[in-house]
Amino acid sequence: MKIVFATHNQHKLREVQSLLPLTIELLSLTDIGCTEEILETATTLEGNAKIKANYITNTYGYACFADDTGLEVAVLDGEPGVYSARYAGDHADAEANMSKLLLNLVGKSDRSAQFKTVVVLNLNGRQHVFEGVCKGEILSTRQGTQGFGYDPIFKPHGFDTSFAQMSMEEKGRISHRGKAIALLVEFLKDSAASVKP
Numbered sequence: 001m002k003i004v005f006a007t008h009n010q011h012k013l014r015e016v017q018s019l020l021p022l023t024i025e026l027l028s029l030t031d032i033g034c035t036e037e038i039l040e041t042a043t044t045l046e047g048n049a050k051i052k053a054n055y056i057t058n059t060y061g062y063a064c065f066a067d068d069t070g071l072e073v074a075v076l077d078g079e080p081g082v083y084s085a086r087y088a089g090d091h092a093d094a095e096a097n098m099s100k101l102l103l104n105l106v107g108k109s110d111r112s113a114q115f116k117t118v119v120v121l122n123l124n125g126r127q128h129v130f131e132g133v134c135k136g137e138i139l140s141t142r143q144g145t146q147g148f149g150y151d152p153i154f155k156p157h158g159f160d161t162s163f164a165q166m167s168m169e170e171k172g173r174i175s176h177r178g179k180a181i182a183l184l185v186e187f188l189k190d191s192a193a194s195v196k197p
C-alpha cells in the first residue's frame with residue numbers, strides 16, 4: 001500500500017516510515033512530483049491538514065495524510081495557534097516568533113500552554129482525524145539549542161527542561177507530534193493487517 005505524507009521534509013518522512021510495516025510505503029510530495037504550493041488558508045489546524053490531504057487525494061488520486069501543528073497559549077486565548085509559523089509576520093523566523101510571544105507574556109503569571117498536532121488521513125474513500133497534545137508552560141527565557149520553532153521556550157509538564165534541551169528521541173516520546181503519529185501508525189498497521197495479499 002502506497003500512502004503520501006503531504007510534506008517535503010525527508011526527515012519527517014523517514015521518521016514515520018521507520019515506524020510502519022514494510023507493506024506500507026510512504027511517498028513525499030517530492031516523490032509524486034507535487035511542486036505547487038498548497039496554501040494553508042483555514043482558521044483551524046484540522047482545516048489546514050484537510051486542505052493538504054484533500055488536495056493530494058483529489059489531484060493525484062493517492063491515499064494521503066497531512067499534519068498541522070500549533071502552540072496554544074491559554075492567557076492569549078489560544079494564540080498563536082494555527083498562526084504559529086507566522087506569528088511575528090509572514091516571513092518571520094523562529095527567533096522573531098519567540099520574541100513576540102515572550103513580549104506578549106511579560107507580566108502574566110499564567111504561562112500555561114500546549115502544543116497540538118492534528119493529522120488527517122484519507123484512506124479508501126474515508127477521512128480519519130488523529131490528535132496529539134503536549135501540555136506545558138512558556139519559560140521566560142530561551143533554554144537549550146536543540147529542536148526548532150518554539151522549543152527553547154516550551155517546558156513540557158513533568159520535566160525540568162525545555163524541548164530544546166531534550167534529545168529528539170526523548171521529545172518524540174512525549175511530544176504532540178509523536179502522540180498524533182503514534183495513533184496514525186496504530187491505525188495504519190491495523191488497516192494493513194486487514195488487507196488481504
Ligand code: IMP
Nearest residue numbers: 067068069070071084085148149150151
Ligand atoms: P507545522 O505545522 O509542523 O509546520 O508547524 C507550524 C509551526 O508550529 C512551526 O513553524 C513552528 O513554529 C511551530 N512548531 C510545530 N511543531 C513544533 C515543535 O515540536 N516545537 C516547536 N515549535 C513547533
